[in-house]
Amino acid sequence: MYVSVLVGNGILLSVIISQKNLHERMYLFLSMLASTDGLLSTSTMPKALTIFWLGTQAISFDACLTQMFCIHFLSVADSAILLAMAFDRFVAICSPLYYNAILTPTIIRKIAVAILTRSFCIVLPSIFFLKRLPYCQNNIISNTFCEHMGIARLSCADISVNVWYGLSVALLSTGVDIILITISYVLILHTVFHLPSHEAQRKALGTCGSHICVILLFYIPGLFSVFAYRFGRKSIPHYVHILLANLYVVIPPMLNPIIYGVRTKQIWEGAVQMFAQMEKYSRWRLTNYESS
Numbered sequence: 001m002y003v004s005v006l007v008g009n010g011i012l013l014s015v016i017i018s019q020k021n022l023h024e025r026m027y028l029f030l031s032m033l034a035s036t037d038g039l040l041s042t043s044t045m046p047k048a049l050t051i052f053w054l055g056t057q058a059i060s061f062d063a064c065l066t067q068m069f070c071i072h073f074l075s076v077a078d079s080a081i082l083l084a085m086a087f088d089r090f091v092a093i094c095s096p097l098y099y100n101a102i103l104t105p106t107i108i109r110k111i112a113v114a115i116l117t118r119s120f121c122i123v124l125p126s127i128f129f130l131k132r133l134p135y136c137q138n139n140i141i142s143n144t145f146c147e148h149m150g151i152a153r154l155s156c157a158d159i160s161v162n163v164w165y166g167l168s169v170a171l172l173s174t175g176v177d178i179i180l181i182t183i184s185y186v187l188i189l190h191t192v193f194h195l196p197s198h199e200a201q202r203k204a205l206g207t208c209g210s211h212i213c214v215i216l217l218f219y220i221p222g223l224f225s226v227f228a229y230r231f232g233r234k235s236i237p238h239y240v241h242i243l244l245a246n247l248y249v250v251i252p253p254m255l256n257p258i259i260y261g262v263r264t265k266q267i268w269e270g271a272v273q274m275f276a277q278m279e280k281y282s283r284w285r286l287t288n289y290e291s292s
Helices: 002-018 025-042 045-054 061-094 096-102 105-131 148-152 160-192 198-231 238-248 251-263 265-291
Strands: none
Touching: 002 025, 002 045, 002 251, 002 265, 025 045, 025 061, 025 105, 025 251, 061 096, 061 105, 061 148, 061 160, 061 198, 105 148, 105 160, 148 160, 160 198, 198 238, 198 251, 238 251, 251 265
């Protein structure tokens, strides 16, 4: 699955970069999503594989904090990118005449900077909250990667601040994103179902279908894993939590390129054209090599 993440998102990025007709706002946001998906899996899976294959279970405290920061930073960024994509679809469908005026290249750059800045500011305090805690003899994290509450529970001090911080981050970042995405799609559906023709309705819904699938794929497993970990620790076996946490960082990044590749005609055609160009270039190189 990790190899599929790298290959799928790598191909998706290559198609968007190489095909000039895909240098549009929606595909720029999609390239951001593919980048963060690949990095999110890369921040967890290589260490997990070394644990299973090589038995290297040790990790330094600073490396553990770095991995935790990357995981949470990229997760918050993923959520913000999905919100930006929902806003893009909202403007395209509800205010198509102002689409080019609202989502200018400058605005898109500012959105990208805002996503990175927000993610950094939200996740940075977790390092200080963990650094201040005293740690006792038990330094074993029963997971394949480091995350905030997993590290905090190793402390022999009161971690109520960390618990409330984690809940606040989940509610004020992901929770707000979910609410805004829901509002965007309520307004989108209201506009779509008031379009005069059924063909226009079908086309408008088709442009949003891939994004809705990706949203559900990202939020449902993530929220289930978070709430199951916090409120179902006694009723749900621990290995289930570990399995869900590992699948969460590979399954959505693995399926997102497939969803967009299958459901989005422009990306599918771009991929075919890119591979055709690569084949043509390979034949040209082979012909020159044989002639020389």
